Amino acid sequence: MAIIRWQPPFDDMDRLHREVDRLFTEFTAGGEPFTSRAYPAVNITEDTDHYYVRGELPGVKAEDLEIAVVEGRLLIRGERKLGPEDKGANYHRREREGGFFRRIIALPAKVNSEKVSAAIKNGVFTITLPKAEEAKPRKIAVKTA
């Protein structure tokens, strides 16, 4: 007869439970539920007729920002130029970063790509995407029988 080490039942289950718990706490610990290293960070909201994609691009001019909608995906691309400073200047702190960026975001539903608009104000961009007719919520009237 083989000797099998006794293990408390559900030990593995307990361990799995703890592991999943740990993953979730780490995942949400940053304050924001979704953490992605892609630049720029975006927030997406919706109302009945539109999706709105917003993000922060301080110092980026409208002509340095390109936005396109391709097959249900939104492309945000551009360059953040940090102005040329005096060559003789001595940097005490350098926390701001410049350069090229590119990001592709999958859209939650079909949009009317002809009517997408974008604006940038005070370094915050807003992309307004009108939902396609079939993606809009349809109200169904309930009748009393």
Next chain:
Amino acid sequence: MELQKKKELKPSAGEGTRPGPLYIPGVDILETQDEIVVLADMPGVDSKNVDIDLKDNQLTISGRIDPVASEKEVSLYSEFGWGDYLRTFTLSNLINQEKISAKMDQGVLRLTLPKAEKMKPKKISVAAG
């Protein structure tokens, strides 16, 4: 470019009068012979909502954002938070307070702090004897 996470100010380090998170703006500080220039990223802040305060050698920059989303909107996905900005620096140089100038352009504050006359390096010529 890689994302630098927005740094939130801990409540112990100062609090705003409005509820909600306060963020620490990222800055570049550079010094030339005549002035100190502070560049601060404060996206969402309009030029009329920036406050700059210099008391003794404590420089405080604060910015208030205007609400971006309308109330009808529902959040689907969120990677960062919106909030006002606050940051304080201690300056080691004497600043000519009257000549401080500030400009807000596309969410970037440019603050020029001219050094006081007596702080400027003076060249002393040495005469041969």
